[in-house]
Amino acid sequence: MLLVKKFGGSSLANNNLIFNAAKKIIADYKKKNKIVVVVSAQGNTTDELILKAQEINLSPAKRELDMFLVTGEIQSACLTAMAIHKLGYPAVSLNAFQAEILGLNNYGNSRIKKINPERILNELEKNNIVIITGFQAINFYNDFVTLGRGGSDTSAVALAAILNADLCEIYTDVDGIYTADPRIIKGAKKIKKINYDEMLELASLGTVVLHNRSVELAKKYNIKLVVKSSFNDNSGSLIGDEKMEGSLINGVAIDKNVAVISVIGLEDEPGMVFKLFALLSRKNICVDLIIQSIGRQNTKDISFTVAREFLNETVEMLKKNIDFFRYDHLIFDKTVAKLSVVGTGIASNPKISMMMFEAIYNQGINIKMISTSEIKISILIDEKEIESAANAVHKNLLENEIG
Amino acid sequence: MLLVKKFGGSSLANNNLIFNAAKKIIADYKKKNKIVVVVSAQGNTTDELILKAQEINLSPAKRELDMFLVTGEIQSACLTAMAIHKLGYPAVSLNAFQAEILGLNNYGNSRIKKINPERILNELEKNNIVIITGFQAINFYNDFVTLGRGGSDTSAVALAAILNADLCEIYTDVDGIYTADPRIIKGAKKIKKINYDEMLELASLGTVVLHNRSVELAKKYNIKLVVKSSFNDNSGSLIGDEKMEGSLINGVAIDKNVAVISVIGLEDEPGMVFKLFALLSRKNICVDLIIQSIGRQNTKDISFTVAREFLNETVEMLKKNIDFFRYDHLIFDKTVAKLSVVGTGIASNPKISMMMFEAIYNQGINIKMISTSEIKISILIDEKEIESAANAVHKNLLENEIG
Numbered sequence: 072m073l074l075v076k077k078f079g080g081s082s083l084a085n086n087n088l089i090f091n092a093a094k095k096i097i098a099d100y101k102k103k104n105k106i107v108v109v110v111s112a113q114g115n116t117t118d119e120l121i122l123k124a125q126e127i128n129l130s131p132a133k134r135e136l137d138m139f140l141v142t143g144e145i146q147s148a149c150l151t152a153m154a155i156h157k158l159g160y161p162a163v164s165l166n167a168f169q170a171e172i173l174g175l176n177n178y179g180n181s182r183i184k185k186i187n188p189e190r191i192l193n194e195l196e197k198n199n200i201v202i203i204t205g206f207q208a209i210n211f212y213n214d215f216v217t218l219g220r221g222g223s224d225t226s227a228v229a230l231a232a233i234l235n236a237d238l239c240e241i242y243t244d245v246d247g248i249y250t251a252d253p254r255i256i257k258g259a260k261k262i263k264k265i266n267y268d269e270m271l272e273l274a275s276l277g278t279v280v281l282h283n284r285s286v287e288l289a290k291k292y293n294i295k296l297v298v299k300s301s302f303n304d305n306s307g308s309l310i311g312d313e314k315m316e317g318s319l320i321n322g323v324a325i326d327k328n329v330a331v332i333s334v335i336g337l338e339d340e341p342g343m344v345f346k347l348f349a350l351l352s353r354k355n356i357c358v359d360l361i362i363q364s365i366g367r368q369n370t371k372d373i374s375f376t377v378a379r380e381f382l383n384e385t386v387e388m389l390k391k392n393i394d395f396f397r398y399d400h401l402i403f404d405k406t407v408a409k410l411s412v413v414g415t416g417i418a419s420n421p422k423i424s425m426m427m428f429e430a431i432y433n434q435g436i437n438i439k440m441i442s443t444s445e446i447k448i449s450i451l452i453d454e455k456e457i458e459s460a461a462n463a464v465h466k467n468l469l470e471n472e473i474g
Numbered sequence: 475m476l477l478v479k480k481f482g483g484s485s486l487a488n489n490n491l492i493f494n495a496a497k498k499i500i501a502d503y504k505k506k507n508k509i510v511v512v513v514s515a516q517g518n519t520t521d522e523l524i525l526k527a528q529e530i531n532l533s534p535a536k537r538e539l540d541m542f543l544v545t546g547e548i549q550s551a552c553l554t555a556m557a558i559h560k561l562g563y564p565a566v567s568l569n570a571f572q573a574e575i576l577g578l579n580n581y582g583n584s585r586i587k588k589i590n591p592e593r594i595l596n597e598l599e600k601n602n603i604v605i606i607t608g609f610q611a612i613n614f615y616n617d618f619v620t621l622g623r624g625g626s627d628t629s630a631v632a633l634a635a636i637l638n639a640d641l642c643e644i645y646t647d648v649d650g651i652y653t654a655d656p657r658i659i660k661g662a663k664k665i666k667k668i669n670y671d672e673m674l675e676l677a678s679l680g681t682v683v684l685h686n687r688s689v690e691l692a693k694k695y696n697i698k699l700v701v702k703s704s705f706n707d708n709s710g711s712l713i714g715d716e717k718m719e720g721s722l723i724n725g726v727a728i729d730k731n732v733a734v735i736s737v738i739g740l741e742d743e744p745g746m747v748f749k750l751f752a753l754l755s756r757k758n759i760c761v762d763l764i765i766q767s768i769g770r771q772n773t774k775d776i777s778f779t780v781a782r783e784f785l786n787e788t789v790e791m792l793k794k795n796i797d798f799f800r801y802d803h804l805i806f807d808k809t810v811a812k813l814s815v816v817g818t819g820i821a822s823n824p825k826i827s828m829m830m831f832e833a834i835y836n837q838g839i840n841i842k843m844i845s846t847s848e849i850k851i852s853i854l855i856d857e858k859e860i861e862s863a864a865n866a867v868h869k870n871l872l873e874n875e876i877g
Binding site for chain 2: 086089090120123124126127128131132134135136138139141142145146148149150152153154156157163164166168169190213214
């Protein structure tokens with residue numbers, strides 16, 4: 072078997088944990104498996120490096136920041152290899168340049184374009200355990216680029232795809248994927264199996280956040296993903312294309328990193344909305360929920376949400392282009408949060424949305440926006456009320472038997 | 475003018491010092507110079523990284539250690555670029571892979587083989603200040619290799635050579651090169667000019683240690699080197715091919731990292747000595763002083779010095795090969811130190827060696843080995859006596875007027 076094993080920062084945060092990971096790797100290697108390991112930077116290294124860069128320059132050039140940040144993964148890859156050596160097994164660390172992981176040019180938020188697997192295959196052929204730096208790629212200019220937060224998951228799945236791996240294991244600090252965050256919701260339960268689309272709709276389930284691109288890639292190449300703890304031997308959660316067996320609802324997720332912007336009185340002219348979101352897209356600002364309502368006198372109002380760190384940039388960009396878009400004014404708010412319910416049963420069972428809104432209503436909570444898809448319902452509410460809302464919805468939908 | 479400016483770790487040890495370096499760089503950039511900067515890792519980063527690796531594995535594989543260590547220079551290059559940006563000037567950092575600094579394969583102690591300057595020239599063409607990581611190269615396998623201690627000086631000189639730079643400035647934490655270590659010898663004076671050969675004979679003069687390879691390269695390509703402080707605007711010391719103007723003696727240097735090994739009763743057969751040192755050379759063990767004395771009954775005794783960290787390895791290797799070399803026994807000692815006097819006047823002025831030995835004799839110090847060249851006299855004495863010996867020799871030779 073060829074296994075790709077990805078260890079997150081919390082699973083490598085100190086020397087003991089690095090040896091713990093090394094032992095898990097070796098245990099599988101001894102069973103005659105070929106092993107490719109993908110590592111994140113240790114613990115909070117990436118955040119610490121960002122702070123260190125910001126002490127020098129509050130807005131460091133993204134190119135320089137990327138080259139600075141990739142040292143975190145290079146270091147943890149080397150240390151993991153050294154630990155495996157110490158335990159008496161062969162290992163070699165490869166960074167993105169050595170592993171020929173090629174990415175798009177954009178700094179800070181690149182994507183993997185291609186992987187030339189010759190070196191990796193060559194090292195596997197020599198019976199080496201191959202430790203590869205996650206989160207990084209090399210662009211056209213031979214510069215290091217990073218893949219955005221959680222990008223190491225994407226590195227692992229991309230490698231699993233190119234190497235035709237039998238399994239891609241994502242090691243983290245919790246037992247698997249939960250129906251909700253167990254720190255907030257007592258009744259949260261571990262999910263044994265979930266399919267790609269459901270996971271995509273709910274990138275964050277429980278406390279595990281899987282980068283959406285990693286799940287998209289896993290779906291595209293049909294890579295079985297297992298999310299499990301590096302601190303015990305529990306079985307974890309499987310993400311695959313299996314039909315779901317149990318509940319119609321997979322889970323309830325909270326996202327507090329949300330800001331909402333309303334563009335009021337936008338000119339009602341074909342293409343205006345396209346131009347608005349094209350502008351945001353060019354700046355790599357991801358828009359999440361979008362609601363368009365009819366305004367007055369040939370105008371319309373558009374509300375949308377972005378991650379909070381993009382609020383200022385988005386507002387400034389809209390203000391700069393007021394003459395182009397000819398809107399009346401902007402309203403924006405950082406004190407909102409998003410609550411989502413995901414499950415394949417949603418489209419076929421109107422009872423689910425009813426039970427969700429009932430739970431919210433019983434709490435006396437006001438809903439600001441609603442967005443639905445085949446397998447997801449998301450609502451935007453006041454941040455202060457998100458935890459009581461999540462508990463109520465989880466209790467109503469997942470702690471009672473429905474469907 | 476094209477300037478190469480190299481900043482050592484002590485000149486970049488914290489954010490203030492990084493900005494201090496950035497200002498010096500910008501000052502020259504504003505005078506319409508093209509600037510290539512070579513940086514070491516910040517402060518004691520390299521030592522700290524070595525300790526961190528050794529916590530995982532006391533003898534980390536050299537390949538992994540090299541890849542681990544180069545992150546120190548990558549980080550300081552990025553931070554320096556970010557500081558220059560903050561001050562409003564354009565800069566770009568390049569690591570060995572981006573700058574195409576190609577080295578020999580051997581890990582831990584590589585040499586620069588070739589530099590492809592296209593990318594660097596391209597960035598200079600775009601009016602960027604180019605910040606390049608010192609101490610590192612890429613080998614045939616696309617692995618990072620390090621150039622040995624002090625290797626950043628070599629990186630700087632090699633870049634100055636390939637770019638045909640007008641000057642290569644080595645910034646450090648002292649004003650320049652001194653006739654002796656001012657912490658030990660009160661009468662030590664700054665040297666204004668010294669030529670390559672003298673500097674080569676005395677890689678360490680004062681407290682400045684210039685990597686010998688960097689001086690060899692500077693000599694080969696006739697690169698003017700200036701060693702100066704990054705903490706003030708004093709003029710520093712110039713290393714070039716100028717004829718010396720002042721004293722016949724340049725300085726007195728102490729080397730405590732010395733161990734002496736004597737091979738007693740070595741078979742007196744042609745090629746034996748060659749084979750002995752060929753064996754050490756293959757293991758990358760540098761031998762410094764060598765003395766061969768005639769033994770008895772067709773045997774000879776050979777004494778030589780190595781850096782202390784190589785003593786055990788050297789002794790073990792000799793013991794393992796006792797049947798091949800057919801010597802009688804070994805004597806070795808770690809408690810010795812080397813005192814050297816360097817100056818172009820030595821060969822032409824017998825008074826100098828006389829005055830050196832006189833000073834040592836007056837201190838009642840026993841000399842264990844003597845080695846001389848055209849421009850250097852080195853003696854090996856007990857480590858405990860090295861400071862009093864150095865003071866006495868410096869006083870007799872450099873604080874009186876001779877020549």
